[in-house]
Amino acid sequence: MIKFILMVNRQGQTRLSRYYQPVELNRRALLEADVVRCCLSRKKDQVSCSFVEYKDFKLVYRQYAALYIVVGVTDSENELSVYELVHNFVEVLDKYFSRVSELDIMFNLDRVHVILDEMIQNGHIVETNKSRILAPLTALDKMADG
């Protein structure tokens, strides 16, 4: 089960957050700061694991340039598959935005959410096929343009 997915930059600023289990608004900022601290304090990729234990669950994180994507998962989840799911997500973003950057995500927060909603629902991975993930969004774009 996926508990939440976060995108944060190196300064610890949240760029996207999606919770699949209810967390109160005022506790989110705390949790996010804590989670980011957990991940940022770790050494570079080769030396340390991409999975961190956090309270009674695990964090899976992956760094892309200045952006970290952190996923909170329950202990029963297959961490490596989530690790690759993150990459799949980034590849989808990359395909949509053609060379995605932090600013693309910031300026198109709604679209990124729409993409994410296609991939993960209620903490379950529901679609991983790139063209199918993007189909609803591209249709939307076409209608908005046309």
Place this chain on the structure above:
Amino acid sequence: MSDVVEKTLTALPSLLSFDSQPGSAKLSSTSKLGNLIRGITELTSKHEEEKLIQRELTAIKEQVSSPNTSMRQMKELMVRAIYCEMLGYEASFSYIHAIKLAQQGTVLEKRVGYLAVSLFLNESHELLLLLVNTVLKDLQSTNLIEVCMALTVVSQMFPKDMIPAILPLVEEKLNHPKEIIRRKAVLALYKFYQIAPNQVQHIHNKFRKALCDKDPGVMTASLHIYLQMIQENPEGYKDLTGSFITILKQVVGGKLPMDFNYHSVPAPWLQIQLLRILSLLGKNDQSTSEIMYEVLDESLRRAEMNHNITYAILYECVKCIYTIHPKSELLEKAAKCIGNFVLSQKINLKYLGLKALTYVVQQDPKLALQHQMTIIECLDHPDFIIKRETLELLFRITNAQNVTVIVEKMLEFLRISKDDYTTTDLVGKVAELAEKYAPDNEWFIETMNTVFSVGGDMMQPDIPNNFLKLLSEGFDSVEEDRKLRQFAVDSYVSLLQDGPGKLPQRFLQVISWVLGEYSYLREELEPATVLRLLAKLLDSKKTTSETKSWVLTAMTKLCAGGAGVSVAQEVSETYSSSLDTVLRQRAQELQHLSQDSELRERVLPRDAGLESIEVDSSLSFLDGFVSEALAAGAAPYKPPHQRQEELAQAKALSLEPYGLSLPISISSCSIADRQSPTLLSISSGLSGDSTDLSHKGGSTTLKLDGVKRVWGRDGYLAQRESVEEAAHVEVPSPLRSPSQQGEAAGSHSQTPTPTATPEPEQEKQQLASSLFVGLSSQSSVCLMGKSDLPPQRFRRKAKSPGSSSGTSESTSNSLVSPPSAVDNLLCNSLLDSTVSSELAVSSPEPPPPQLSQGLTTANGTCDAELTDRDVKGRSSALIKDNGVVAAEDSDRPEDVCLTSHLPAELSGLSHSEISPLCSHQSLDLSACQVHTEDSLTLVVFIHNSSASDVQQVLLQLESDELEVSCVCDGPVQELRSDSVAVCQYTLTVKRPAVHVEVSGLVSYQFPVGTPQSVQFSYKLPLTSFIRPLTVSTEEYGTMWLAFAHDTKQNLALISEGQESLTATLNVLKKKLQLHVVEIIGMEGIVACRLLQNQLCLMHCRVHAGTLAVWLRSPVPDLPDCLIYHCQRALQEH
């Protein structure tokens, strides 16, 4: 790393300037959203952020409520509000506008509206109701995109009560020509299944259709539902195993379209999902497992590509292979696979390998041995999580021989760990291991000291409780007990002398109890010295008042002798005026008892921690007082439920007093003829307050009954035994090279050759031999073998065998003869079938066909001629007549003989089919429910089918929804070969649910070998707990108004015409044991109760060919659960 990162890296410089961004180009940099984003990127402090967002929120608030705001602007406003909430600032004023946007916007705006709703609101938010109409409209839209987004939001969140409104529309979409619509409809149904399983009960065949959909996406979506349903009930879906296997075969074989591939691996997440489903289906089921072997082998073979995602699949595959019924060939391959993971240089793989290893060592400890050197390296790994996972692994392979080394490693980690959660978890594990495998007294006490100091006040309370219980129960040898206690006393005295300032409160409580109870064992230790040490604790500011009361109680036990009395007097004076009533109480006790040594001997006898206190729960010693009060005109006592009923009838508050409040004088209270425990009356005389009795009993003599025990009494084995045993067990000496051990263990040894090893290497090898000792001794055992581990040192003192053992019960069972079948038949035919309330009691089961000798003599005249089948045929008929929902006896001979093991007092009652729970090696567990009018008893049969005896069989049950209480506690000391032990549990509902589940753990051991344990679960429907409630129509009316929780639903009538209501209600009455209160015309009222009197009322009305049902109850969820069962009962009819 991938090319994406490189791409993003090259894009990095452009991040700093705004002009060259393709993404931002779409938005004018002057737009409000653009401004906000720029503002956010330029933030340097939290304070600035707050200022910026507050300003933003004010601006948004102003604009959203303006009538001139277009939907296009509204969309931008919503995105800005999403930003504010993302940063943690509430924008609740915008929620209603998000709903409006979803309602009124054009497609893209609508999508943003829905998105904002799903981000802002949680599932129980009341505003969500306003969305229902919009969703309803969009589901009917001709625009596929609108349908699509409506389905998306429905599968994210939807108010439970409104599901019936859109369910037909969603169902319809299952037949839609577009795959995306079908897929999303399935996901929406999955959501419904999660929040209200009863609502989608009737469309299970549609799930099957989705599973067979020609589009792989739709099929994948249906797997989510199946995974959950199979988790809940694996037995129900065994027939689909073949389909899942076929699907997996096709996926692995690359039959899916190319765009399902991820880095040329076909649909990896789908494969993982299927493997999870297969492992659930194959668990404890040999025949189902056998048909999976081929496809699992294929998956292992195909996933040889060098990519993370294939490793993720392999991990799932390995887990599956070790979960289902084992096949040696596959296990070997899986083991090799784990080996590759653990040895990998990639740290993520190493982690996954350790995780897999941790999972499989429970089945095959030998595997850890193969990788011992790697595991040791992992222990010193710089990454915390690797270390942590390694400790988890070591915890699983701990035995009596390596316990000291492993516990030392864990404590080492604990001392540097800063995370509270980790500390709590690890401390619990260390305590478990110490209790189970302690090699000697000193080590045990010292380890527990560290546990208490490090764990502090964060640790689970059962750790100190178990420790004290263990100390007071002692072991087989009196001498050992004395030594252990003496050592504990010594250790604590020195701790207190060194300064207790830093010790956590829990530890201080343990210390004071032990000193109070056992310091007399050290004769040279003056009680006054201990008293002074304890008194010092009282003076400390850090000591909490809870600890103080422990300390005072301990002092009370010790205050004999001249010097002691003066210390005691001094302390009691200080605290007898304390504001804390408990402390004042303790101080008073201390004062009294220090002066009256004779009384103290009686109240606090030495070394009586174990002697159980008889609590006279009938309060018979108050009989005299009560009769006096009654004579003086007091109203008789009424139990609470009676009072409530009367209150409800009167519909007004009763202002009359329940009894006169006479001044209580204990001396005037003549002790009634029933035996009243002396201890009680004495302490009540002492405190002058009888309510304090239980409290006092608890704190002075530490009665720890009811404390959850993680480890059974079997944790300790006799030392003598282990010494003898040690002679036979081959213990690898530290000098023996690990590779030799590896060879002994198997062919996959990865360790270096022992020649010319450098010093650190040697250290590691020594560590290896101490860590993995005990695992190698069983190297020759088959892959699944794990019964040859050397025994542990101590065995806890055995309770007297007669007290609780199930075997003794089953023998006594055969002596008592149950009512004969003929009697039953007569009895049943005499019964009026309309007396539904009597059903459970009056439908006894015929005696077990395989009668023991005692039985045949007792009722040999009547049923000697009856064949098994006759008896069974009649019994099932009888049960049906009485409306008891009890499954017919199955034809398996095993059941028949198990029935004969039913305890005597239950054998006359109706019971359900005896269903197998689990079997592990040679132990088969099965269970059945026995219904009576006011209880439900779960009877668990433990059958030892092996040739050897099994010892210390302990069964523990627990449940989230149920209150489980054991009728006969304590482990079965010995279960002979081919015999059956019986355990009984009384179940009551804590929290109603459609199905309730009891999970259990049975632990046992062979005479030679480590303790084994196996888990199982048993699911039973709520209907098992439902009993008819006989009330009059008037009573019904009063209650109806008083109940707060309700639910309404339309059910199908079972027949047409005049009598349809009666017929339908009769079905419900029969199947669910409801009581039909009255039927008037087209309306009927029905009542029932859960055990322990949780009532539920039902009102039915025939309306437009359906049965409109309205349920009310004081218990939340009960109406929902009941309607589910009504629906099912009618469907099955």
